[in-house]
Amino acid sequence: MAAVPNSNSNTATTQQPPSPAAANTAITQLVPVPTPTELTTDEMAVKVVHKRYEGLVMVRTKAVKGKGAWYWAHLEPILVHNPETGLPKAVKLRCCLCEAVFSxxxxxxxxxxxxxxxxxxNFNSDSAPGPNPISVGVVSSPPPPPQNHRKRNSSGGRKGSGFKVNSSETTYSVAPITMIEPPRFSVDVSYPTRPDLVPAFSSATVVTGSGGGGGLYSPAHHHHHHHQQQHPQQQQQHVVLSGGKEDLGALAKLEDSVKKLKSPGSSPGQVLTKAQIDSSLELLANWVYENCGLVSFSSLEHPKFKNFLNQLGLPGITRRDLAGERLDLRYKEAKAESxxxxxxxxxxxxxxxGWKAKVSCCSGEVENLVNVSVNLPNxxxxxRRGVFTGGYVFSKYAEDVLWETIxxxxxxxxxxxxxIVSDxxxxxxxxxxxxxHHWMxxxxxxxxxxxxxxxDFSKELPLFHNVTDNCLKVANFVNTKSQIRHSFLKFQLQEYGRAALLRVPYGGGGGGIGRVxxxxxxxxxxxxxxxxxALQLVFLDESFKIVSxxxxxxxxIEEMMRAxxxxxxxxxxxxxxxxKGMAHEIEKEKPRIGQCLPLWEELRVKIREWCGKYHINENHVDxxxxxxxxxxxxxxxxAAFILDPFYLIxxxxxxxxPPFKCLTSEQEKDVDKLITRLVSREEAHIALMELMKWRTEGLDSVYAQAVQLxxxxxxxxxxxxxxxxxSRLVWETYLTDFKSLRKVAVRLIFLHATSCGFKWNSSLCRWAQSRNGIDKAQxxxxxxxxxxxxRRDFSNDEEKDADFFSIASREDDVLNEVMFDASSL
Structure with a gap:
């Protein structure tokens, strides 16, 4: 096939990126490095301090941009240098408001x-974006003792966090039983209570025993009572809950009952109207349906979810309700719209x-659901329908299903x-x-x-066989030799902050690439x-020399792992x-068939550039x-490439x-044959004459530029x-002189070149395994x-979650490396 041109210079053309440069060759990274024993202790310490400092700076930079904790706007990492050597010895945090320095x-x-x-x-708590919980009678704490802001308490426990845990007792501060308000039992204790906040009403200290000697007459209680005598304004009534802290929930229910009995006519709050309740439940049901397979019906009957609905003033919703008349009604609505x-x-x-069996990347299960949909000209x-297959599908069965749908x-x-477009x-x-059917x-x-x-390349290029065999040797050697494995994991942890064995394909112990x-x-x-x-460091390690x-x-293996x-x-x-990158773009963009020739030509050019870069035999690859x-x-x-005005030159x-010069002679013949097949015999010669007119006259420049914009x-x-x-609308509204050719053009131009459908959740296929459940599943x-x-959303929620946690995990690795590197303290 001849080269396909880029869009015309007079039009706004796509900025084609250069051929994606391969990742930096691993061999350039494998320069000889000193073994850990060659680095002095001071050099290692300086390296660790710098690494920690850079990590903290990176975290603070992200936070200042709105992607991190609020407090980084007030705390700044600094390097503390040794006055004698001038080298960094530790990382500290400096308060930007008062210049105080902390660990x-x-x-x-x-x-x-x-x-x-x-x-x-100098800190104004009202400006802080984080919560500032206030003790309101259920949980209160004594104010913290005065402390020097340059030296933090080293006890490691939370001061004023709502309760104090000792070896023998747990102390809670709750209001007297007649004054407790049940909704206030849920208290945010993320931050300690500020000393200038005073409880709204007096409170009683509830002591729960956790073993012998932890009751009212324990030494700890005596000390607490003595402390109260020193502060008469904080005197509290002592109550013992024999059931421990678990009694607090029952205590809340008791007070709730007392409050209702005292004020039977009090309104619990705004009551939803029937219309609001129906609308809310309909939204909830639609959310469950549209997250098909991801949200189980049974989860809606979970006690905590029911409690959540109750808090909102909504009645519970049952599985029978969801899978019954409500489901049938929603299905009829969607069906009618389609x-x-x-x-x-x-x-x-x-x-x-879905005819081609796919294995879920998240669950590992084989997906046996075929999606049949309808692509419209707009x-x-x-x-249209989902077809569950029981395993291998014969061609005749697929043909019957498609024809029945048509x-x-x-x-x-x-x-x-x-x-039809199919996988x-x-x-x-x-x-x-x-x-x-000649029109298809x-x-x-x-x-x-x-x-x-x-x-294809993995089967027919010797390069792939060599790489596969060599990697199998390395992976099996590293994974199975205990001393080597231990060194490998150690150096992985040292270099990358995480450790894992090399993945080996099932049956990869032998047999080559053809069997996996x-x-x-x-x-x-x-x-x-x-x-x-990490592998290079393993081969420099003493343990490898002993094993070898x-x-x-x-x-x-050492001899093999050269340049x-x-x-x-x-x-x-x-x-x-x-x-994979090109395939991903195709899956995402969903090109029309007129784009197929340019896409394959672009891929051919990139692969030839790859051959030149790595000195691969181009003829074999071609x-x-x-x-x-x-x-x-x-x-x-x-035919679509020639008839689509977007590719006019x-x-x-x-x-x-039209770009006839980009076609081979065989492809030009294909255009003539296809056009004559798609029209009636009486129109065939007329369509070919119109094709010649299209070839010589083309399209008005203004319309062409508008299409190519x-x-x-x-x-x-x-x-x-x-x-x-x-492209299609120009043929339908402007090029009306082409009576026969325009019929072919409008039917060809809109055709999709991919059938990439939905990515269903793995649990969905299990629902349909039951004969009774297949109707509901459909x-x-x-x-x-x-x-x-x-919504034009073809993604899979499980895959999105996996990607999210993968990204979050990488970010956490950076944070963990920065926050918990004890060697820099």
Whole structure:
């Protein structure tokens, strides 16, 4: 295929990023380093102090930008230097308000004691964004003793945190029973009570025994009573709860009953109207339905959730209510909306995803749900049905399901369905339907096609075999030799702050790459590459020398892990990341079939650049690439590329003409054949004459520039088509002289090149395993899918949670390394 040009210079074109540079080669990072024993104690200490200081500065910088704790606006990390050597010896925190200096071991506690307690003379508590709880009778504490703001209490316990725990007793401060207000039993004790706050009413100290000697006459109680005599203004009545602190809940209920009996006519608060209650429960039910499979029906009957609804003034909602008439009504509404939108469209495309078995990355379970949806010309999609499969699916079954769906929608007007895009069965089911119905254009999903390139390269490139075998040797050696494993984990912890064994694919002990999927192999490659520094330190360690003297494998691995090993490892990793990145973009952007030729050409160029960078035989790589391209190619790619005004090229005369020069001779013939197949025999010669006119005259320059107009996406920053529907609309409203060709153009241009559907939660498929539950599951799937399509949300909540916790974990690693590095204290 000839090279595909970029957009015209007179139009706002996409800023194509250069070929993604591969990650810095691991070998450049593997420069000889001194062993830990070669560093002096002072050098190690300085390194640790600097590392801690930089970490604290990073955390404070993020916090000042609104991504961290409030107190960093008032606390600043500083380096304390040794007056004799001038080298940093410790990290401290300085209060920006009063210049006081504190230890950096626990910034949160420093903020609580110095700022929240009021010991900082210049701190205004009202300006602090954090909560400032006040003891209101249920929990109160004696004011903290005066303390020097330059020296913190070293006891480590919370002062004034609501109760004091000794070895033999626990002391609570509660109001006398007739004055307790039940809602106030929930008290935020995140920060100690300030000394200038006085309880709203007198309180009684409740002492709960925790063993022998902890009652009213214990020494601790005697001391407390003596202390009260010294402070008569704080005298309190002593009450003993024999059940311990667990009695506080029962005490609250008792007081609640007393209060209700004393004031039977008092209103508990604003009462919701019936309309408000119905609206609230409807929103709750829709939330459960739209989070299909993620929120279990049984969880709504959890006591705490019921209590939550009760606090809001809402009645409980049962599983039977959710799965009954309410579900049926919501399903009918969603179904009616979908039917209306399909009925408004003149034609559509069927999309099916899920025929190719997928394993959930979160649960590891095989997903057996096929999504069948309808792509409309206006760029939107409508869910049609979900099909549960019991395992392996035969091509004939898939063909029957797709044809039944088309007949169910179209009735007698079968030509309303332009074609099908599917993640499987291109060579059988899709081809059979296309041969039987000449107006159909059935294509395979390009997300799957690009991803399969990884599998092709892993099977046919010797480079992948070498890297896989070498990584297996390294991983098995490191994981199975106890001394080496211990050293590896130690150096991982030292270098990266975390430790884990190298992942090895199932059955990876032998048999080569042909017997395992490449995804787990790639995970192993990533582990080895990301642990390069730790592996180098292992080979410099004394334990490795001892093991290698007894085990010849160690010497072989040490000899193997030279520059070539790391270059090959980096090359494989770079190519896989390149293909995965392109596949991810395709999945996200959901291109039309007119974009297929430019996308594959862009990928070909990037892979050739990769060959040049890593000195790989380009001819061998091209053969593998061309083989996969031909298996995915459809003549409609070339026809849509020619007919889509977005790809018109401005010539010397100023005309905007279709890019025929970018096609091969075979692809030009494909365009003619496809157009004649999609029109009636009587119109075939007319359509070809109009095609020649389109080739020589093209489109008016103003309309062409309007179609090719781009704008920057505010989220990604990339340039995108301003109005994706304009290509089709130009044919429908302006190019009316092309009577036959425009019929083909409008039906081709809108076709989707991917079938990437929804990512369901793993629990959903388990619901449908019961014959009795499959009807309910189908309705839930329809409601959830309908909602996702309206929001254009194709993500999976479990995957989003996994990504969130992965990011949070990496951020916590930085914080933990900064906060709890005791060696800098």
């Amino acid at each position: 950096a071991s626990n910034p949160s506690r420093t903020a609580s004691e110095h700022l929240k307690r009021g010991t900082c003379p 039917e209306d939108r399909i009925r408004d469209a003149l034609f559509f495309q069927i999309s099916s995803d 760029g939107t999609s409508v869910f 007949c169910d929608i179209c009735g007698n007007n079968l030509e309303q369905c332009v074609g 499987k069965f291109k060579s059988k089911a899709l081809r059979n339907l296309e041969n039987q 254009v059935n294509i395979s999903c390009q997300f799957q096609g690009v991803n399969k390139l990884i599998k 999927e490449f995804e787990p192999v790639f995970q192993m490659v990533e582990d080895v590459l990301s642990s390069a520094r 003297m007894e085990d010849q494998t160690g010497k072989e 070539q090993f790391w270059n090959e490892l980096e090359a494989v990793h770079s190519l896989v990341r390149l293909i 053969k593998v690439f061309d083989k996969r391209f031909k298996r995915n190619y459809h003549p409609a790619w070339a 401005r010539d010397i005369s100023g005309k905007y003409l 781009k704008q920057r996406d505010p989220i990604t920053g990339k340039m995108k088509i301003a109005n994706p529907q304009s 309705k839930l799937i329809f409601i959830a899918a309908h909602s996702k399509l309206e």
